[in-house]
Amino acid sequence: MAKKSSQYICQECGSVSQKWQGKCPDCGAWNSIIEEAINDNTSFYASKVNKLNNNQIQFFDINQEIAEQTRINSYYQELNQVLGGGFVPGSAVLIGGDPGIGKSTLLLQITAKLSSHNHKVIYVSGEESASQITLRAKRLNINNSGLKLLTATNLDLILNKVKDEQLDFLIIDSIQTVFLEAIGSAPGTVSQVRACSHELIRLAKERNITLILVGHVTKEGQIAGPKVLEHMVDTVLYFEGESSYQYRLLRSVKNRFGSINEIGVFEMHGSGLIEVTNPSSLFIGERSQNISGSSIYAGIEGTRPIFAEIQALVAPTFMATPRRAVVGWDNNRLAMIIAVLATRFGLNLTDKELYLNVMSGLKISEPAMDLSAAAALISAATNQPIIENSVFIGEVGLSGEVRTVQHLETRVKESVKLGFKNIITPKFTKDNELRDTLTKQQIQLHEIKHIKQLKQIIFS
Numbered sequence: 001m002a003k004k005s006s007q008y009i010c011q012e013c014g015s016v017s018q019k020w021q022g023k024c025p026d027c028g029a030w031n032s033i034i035e036e037a038i039n040d041n042t043s044f045y046a047s048k049v050n051k052l053n054n055n056q057i058q059f060f061d062i063n064q065e066i067a068e069q070t071r072i073n074s075y076y077q078e079l080n081q082v083l084g085g086g087f088v089p090g091s092a093v094l095i096g097g098d099p100g101i102g103k104s105t106l107l108l109q110i111t112a113k114l115s116s117h118n119h120k121v122i123y124v125s126g127e128e129s130a131s132q133i134t135l136r137a138k139r140l141n142i143n144n145s146g147l148k149l150l151t152a153t154n155l156d157l158i159l160n161k162v163k164d165e166q167l168d169f170l171i172i173d174s175i176q177t178v179f180l181e182a183i184g185s186a187p188g189t190v191s192q193v194r195a196c197s198h199e200l201i202r203l204a205k206e207r208n209i210t211l212i213l214v215g216h217v218t219k220e221g222q223i224a225g226p227k228v229l230e231h232m233v234d235t236v237l238y239f240e241g242e243s244s245y246q247y248r249l250l251r252s253v254k255n256r257f258g259s260i261n262e263i264g265v266f267e268m269h270g271s272g273l274i275e276v277t278n279p280s281s282l283f284i285g286e287r288s289q290n291i292s293g294s295s296i297y298a299g300i301e302g303t304r305p306i307f308a309e310i311q312a313l314v315a316p317t318f319m320a321t322p323r324r325a326v327v328g329w330d331n332n333r334l335a336m337i338i339a340v341l342a343t344r345f346g347l348n349l350t351d352k353e354l355y356l357n358v359m360s361g362l363k364i365s366e367p368a369m370d371l372s373a374a375a376a377l378i379s380a381a382t383n384q385p386i387i388e389n390s391v392f393i394g395e396v397g398l399s400g401e402v403r404t405v406q407h408l409e410t411r412v413k414e415s416v417k418l419g420f421k422n423i424i425t426p427k428f429t430k431d432n433e434l435r436d437t438l439t440k441q442q443i444q445l446h447e448i449k450h451i452k453q454l455k456q457i458i459f460s
Contacts, residue, residue, distance in 0.1 A: 008033045012218070013227060014190045036191050037184035072168070072210065075113040078265060078275045081304065082237060082250050084258015089168075090208040091257065092201045094175075094230065096215040096223040097239035102248055102268060103214050104128070106239060107171055108136060109272055114169055115146040121169040122162055126153040126177030126187075140272040153187060155180050155196050159203065167209045172200060174214035175229070188216075197229050230254060241268075245361035248273065252302070262302030280307035280418060283360045289388055293380030296391045296420070297372035298411040299364060305407075305414035307391070308362050310369065312376035313355040322351060328358025329369065337374050337396060344400030345374075345451050347381055368405040370396035371424065374451060375458055386458045390422040391415045400451040402426045409434065416443060424448060424457060 008017040011034060013027035023030050071086035080086050087093070097103045108123070115121045125133055130151050137143075148165075152158050155178045162170065172178060176188040178196050185191045197213065204211035213233065215223040223230060230236050236254040241247055250264040265276040276282055284296055284307050293312040298305065317323065326334045334356055341347040356373060358364055371394035379386050393411050395403040404426040405411075412430075415423050416437060424446045430438075438445055446457045 006035050006037050009036050009190045011190055014194070034189065036189055072114075072119070073117075074110060075117065076110065076264075076275060077277060079110065079250065082252045082258075082262045082264040083235065084255055084262070087169075087210045088234070088257045089210055090205055091235060092204055092211040092213065092233040093235045093237065094213045094215050094223065094233040095237045095239060096217045098217060101239055101241060102266075102273060103239050104173055105136070105140065106248075106250075106266070106273055107173060107212065107214065108133070108142065109140060111147055111169065111171055112137075112140075112142045112144045115144050115148075118146075119168040120148075120166055121146075121171070122148045122150055122165065122167060123171045123173070124150045124152060124158055124178075125173045126151070127174060139270070153177050153179060155199060159199065162203075167207065169210045169212065170200070170204065171212045172214065174216060175200075176216045193229055197232055201232055240363075242361035247276070247361055249362075259302050262304060263306070280305060280414070283308050283362065284418075287359075290385045292383045292385045293376055295372045295376040295379065295386055297364070297369045298391050298393045298415055299366060299368060300407045300411060303407075305411055306362070307414070307418065308364065309359040310372045310376045311357045311359060312373070312380040313353075314349060314377065314380040315353045315355075317351065317353040323353045323355075325354070326356045328361070328363050329356060329373065330365065333367065333370065334373065336398070337370060337377065340396055340398060340400055340451065341374060341377060345378070345454075347378060349377070349381060352381070366405070367395040368393055368411075370394060371402060371451075371454075375424070375454055378454060379458065382459075384459050387422055389420050390424065390458065391418075391420045393423070393425045394448075395426075396451055402448050402451060402453075404428055412445070413437075416441065422446065422457075424454070 008020050010024040010027060010029060010032050012029040012032045013024060015024060015026040017033060020035065021033055024032055071088055073086050074080055074083065095103055111121045111123050130149060133149060150158065150161060158178065175193055175197060179187040179192050180195050180199065183191050183195050200211055203209065217223055234256045235252065238251045238253060240249050240251060246268045248266045248268055250266065252260050252262045254260060265279040266273040267276050287294060287309045295310050297308050297310050299308060300306065324331070324334065338349050338354065342350065372392035374396055375386060375392050393405060393408060395405055397403055408425060408428050412423055412425060413434065422444045427447045427449060448454065448457070
């Protein structure tokens, strides 16, 4: 029986099928399975293994004192925040984001900063020509002769070119455009992405080079290619934002050397990306006072307090099914808050159109926004503005109880720093220093147990 020379691989999840199918049996994606040639790459990897000998590796005792590697400063405070203090030598970082969001701009600015501080950097672009990158550099006012640029897609040639270089950083833009000749499939396929990533990460670990890979994203917002790619790298960052807003968020979803869900905030200008070192004051700085349907939410992204304005609108409807629209928050949580307000608070909104918007293009997933959303809906439905300088923190349960959230004391302290005079929270234990601060600055801390208590506080 003839040996099969091809197989069918899902480009979304990497699962292998023996025949073509319209729908992937593993991840359920439609029209994602394509035929790829089966490569006998045993000799490809075996040739590398045969060249090794036992003297090239050694055992380490876990108790042995090993010098801790110093992190490399990125010279961007926001990026250092996301990475956990800077780049770790020998690590692999994957950055994903929508087309045109600013990934290449961010990396070009970072590499220019690094090379200007005597770090050896090679920027490999498989998407743009040298002249196109030069035009981008001029727009960003980058004039750095120390930055080495390489435009190529053949990974064999790239590795051969950089093997004799004394590198600190290697940037590949993007991993979906490079290919290995030994893999008989098109660039961007699961086989190519997996094999190319393996070779690049191996190089980074062996030579202690910081590797930065740019990854395309699917229409669902996930990094394209096999999921194993995210497992192979040390850090996964998403560069996100709305095209209608100038703000961009760099978010960590995986970090072996720091905490996850950290965010860095940048602002897009004609001359490039500029750091926003105090995003909370920026996001809530333009809010209107004495307007119904507006509340302030004290959030936490990773370890960083982030404040945002929540706006709600309640309008009459003539349709049988009123519209519910939410931007920047979970639609299911909005439905839950509406039901709790109707049952536990006595505010029936079932015959109204409801709109909820997290301003400045932010996307919030934590339940600590429940209380702020409820306050905004109550204010919008009654057409009464919330008392000035108020901030809301708390999760709302189905029985209407207001529950505590993580990092509650940190949120309260940040609220004090930003000048809020009315802080509405669940019950929590305060240290003496915080009590003294609240007393001295005449700040009202309203600790509530049930959502019914909101009405007596927010309109007083």
